[in-house]
Amino acid sequence: MQNINAFEHAETILKVLAKGAFLTTAADGKQNTMTIGWGALGNIWGRSVFTVMVRHSRYTHELIEAHDEFTVSLPLTAAFSKALGLCGTKSGRDLDKFAAAELVAVPGQVVKVPVIKGAGLQLECRIVEKREMAPENFDKALAEKWYADKDWHTYYTGEIVAAYLD
Ligand SMILES: Cc1cc2nc3c(=O)[nH]c(=O)nc-3n(C[C@H](O)[C@H](O)[C@H](O)COP(=O)(O)O)c2cc1C
Numbered sequence: 638m639q640n641i642n643a644f645e646h647a648e649t650i651l652k653v654l655a656k657g658a659f660l661t662t663a664a665d666g667k668q669n670t671m672t673i674g675w676g677a678l679g680n681i682w683g684r685s686v687f688t689v690m691v692r693h694s695r696y697t698h699e700l701i702e703a704h705d706e707f708t709v710s711l712p713l714t715a716a717f718s719k720a721l722g723l724c725g726t727k728s729g730r731d732l733d734k735f736a737a738a739e740l741v742a743v744p745g746q747v748v749k750v751p752v753i754k755g756a757g758l759q760l761e762c763r764i765v766e767k768r769e770m771a772p773e774n775f776d777k778a779l780a781e782k783w784y785a786d787k788d789w790h791t792y793y794t795g796e797i798v799a800a801y802l803d
Pocket residue numbers: 656657669670671672673674675676690691692694695696697698721722724725726727728729730
């Protein structure tokens with residue numbers, strides 16, 4: 638385990654994210670992970686933050702609403718490609734994705750949400766702001782392209798409380 642400054646790995650984080658990363662949530666004795674491709678690394682309020690976007694329909698939305706922490710595990714090798722595919726198409730409402738994708742959840746160093754063992758780059762986050770999209774303020778063309786079904790995202794901005802390579 639090697640602690641890192643997330644900003645020094647910004648290029649890696651954003652490049653890997655574009656191919657897929659695991660957003661893991663846990664609440665009330667349940668845990669789940671889903672694939673994400675969108676997110677933002679930032680320096681806001683004097684904190685290092687990472688923002689994820691979760692559509693209302695996701696099981697992840699239910700869990701993240703119940704517990705204000707999440708982790709993002711960014712795979713640094715192709716070994717997780719199949720698991721990313723499964724976790725991006727199946728819902729934790731219907732199956733245990735850790736078992737189905739042969740992923741091992743290990744406890745977070747700081748937060749009460751696990752990370753995906755061996756992914757490579759781990760971010761542990763505590764939510765400091767939650768924000769709903771405001772359709773009336775949003776670009777109309779993008780709304781038609783991405784939200785024709787009105788399944789809007791909620792933004793969760795988390796302070797990065799631990800960042801490390803495993
Ligand atoms: C490459 C990729 C990126 C994705 N990015 C997101 C995302 O940023 N936000 C989101 O809500 N869903 C995203 N999804 C869809 C969810 O991963 C998918 O709907 C998943 O089955 C939800 O799981 P859950 O119901 O267990 O939360 C993505 C899927 C893929 C394949």
